[in-house]
Amino acid sequence: MQPWPRLLATFVAVVLPVAVQAADGFDIVSLGALGGIQDGNLSAHLIRPHDDDRAVTCDAGTLVNGLRVAEERGSLGDVRLTPGSAESRVGHVLTQRIKGYLITHAHLDHVAGLVVASPDDSKKPIYGLASVNAALVDNYFNWQAWPNFTDRGKDPQLKKYTMVDLAPGVATPLRDTKMRVTAFPLSHGGVESTAFLIESDNDAVLCFGDTGPDAVEKGARLGDVWLAVAERVKQRRLKAILIEVSYTSDRPDAQLFGHLTPKWLMASLHDLDRAAGGGALAGLPVIVTHIKYSLTREQPQKKIQDELSAANDLGVRFILPSQGSRWHFR
Ligand SMILES: [Zn+2]
Ligand SMILES: [Zn+2]
Numbered sequence: 001m002q003p004w005p006r007l008l009a010t011f012v013a014v015v016l017p018v019a020v021q022a023a024d025g026f027d028i029v030s031l032g033a034l035g036g037i038q039d040g041n042l043s044a045h046l047i048r049p050h051d052d053d054r055a056v057t058c059d060a061g062t063l064v065n066g067l068r069v070a071e072e073r074g075s076l077g078d079v080r081l082t083p084g085s086a087e088s089r090v091g092h093v094l095t096q097r098i099k100g101y102l103i104t105h106a107h108l109d110h111v112a113g114l115v116v117a118s119p120d121d122s123k124k125p126i127y128g129l130a131s132v133n134a135a136l137v138d139n140y141f142n143w144q145a146w147p148n149f150t151d152r153g154k155d156p157q158l159k160k161y162t163m164v165d166l167a168p169g170v171a172t173p174l175r176d177t178k179m180r181v182t183a184f185p186l187s188h189g190g191v192e193s194t195a196f197l198i199e200s201d202n203d204a205v206l207c208f209g210d211t212g213p214d215a216v217e218k219g220a221r222l223g224d225v226w227l228a229v230a231e232r233v234k235q236r237r238l239k240a241i242l243i244e245v246s247y248t249s250d251r252p253d254a255q256l257f258g259h260l261t262p263k264w265l266m267a268s269l270h271d272l273d274r275a276a277g278g279g280a281l282a283g284l285p286v287i288v289t290h291i292k293y294s295l296t297r298e299q300p301q302k303k304i305q306d307e308l309s310a311a312n313d314l315g316v317r318f319i320l321p322s323q324g325s326r327w328h329f330r
Helices: 003-021 064-072 089-097 108-120 130-139 221-234 262-275 301-311
Strands: 026-032 044-049 055-060 098-102 124-128 161-165 179-188 191-200 203-208 238-244 285-289 317-319 326-329
Touching (some): 026 203, 026 238, 044 064, 044 203, 098 191, 124 130, 124 179, 130 161, 191 221, 203 221, 285 326, 301 317
Parallel strands (some): 055 098, 124 161, 203 238, 285 317
Antiparallel strands (some): 026 044, 026 326, 179 191
């Protein structure tokens, strides 16, 4: 064979299939954007590979209401229903598309949607660190707060949810999806919380539960997460970070209760930038979750946005989500 036809044949045989199989990032829908106190809009994000409709949620503070708002905003528009079925798009996504829940910690604002939707939900796993799963079963699925829909704890166990304990730092396949997850423990004012690294092919997103800054929590857990993902950030394989900011920067450290402010988030992102060799965060989408709804006439979003913009010397792309927003990060 002449060199050019041979090159072409090699391209078709080797390069094309790789290109076709190449990952195309993640789709994320915000089902609950805030960290309290507004019931109906609490921490929950629907995450799936762009090229596969099987999803999980990172936290589940709000589920059905988040799906309703997402549908009203057209963010579930491409979901095709089973022909002849009476199910709604909200019902279809809840029971058919969501293949499991990743729970960062058992605080009510991260699990309320899951608990109240459970009677009409489908069978699926709940993934969490052992301490988080134990708190879920002991505090909610105990036949007093709520029937026990899990496969652990008080009899009778209804076994709708299979509780899967994640070992810290170990990649675990997410059943019935093409994703895998690695859990990293976080310190949240005396409670163990979690950051989940969710991967599909070569792509990854990182979803944080509530966390305090290392300096205030007197530990290194946030720093350890950055060290674990630094190489992926360097290689631009990490497509987005979802992380909390609960208060504006004027909040005293003694009153953070295991949460971040814009000042502390920027300081921590600098740690990640250093670990990734510098200049690695330019353009990286960072979704700022868990801002608290305020009972004053002014919501804190504008001030938090201004504080982040003013301090953003890393070129990070900060996104303050609203419920029902959808993004494709690639
Ligand atoms: Zn919270
Ligand atoms: Zn919390």
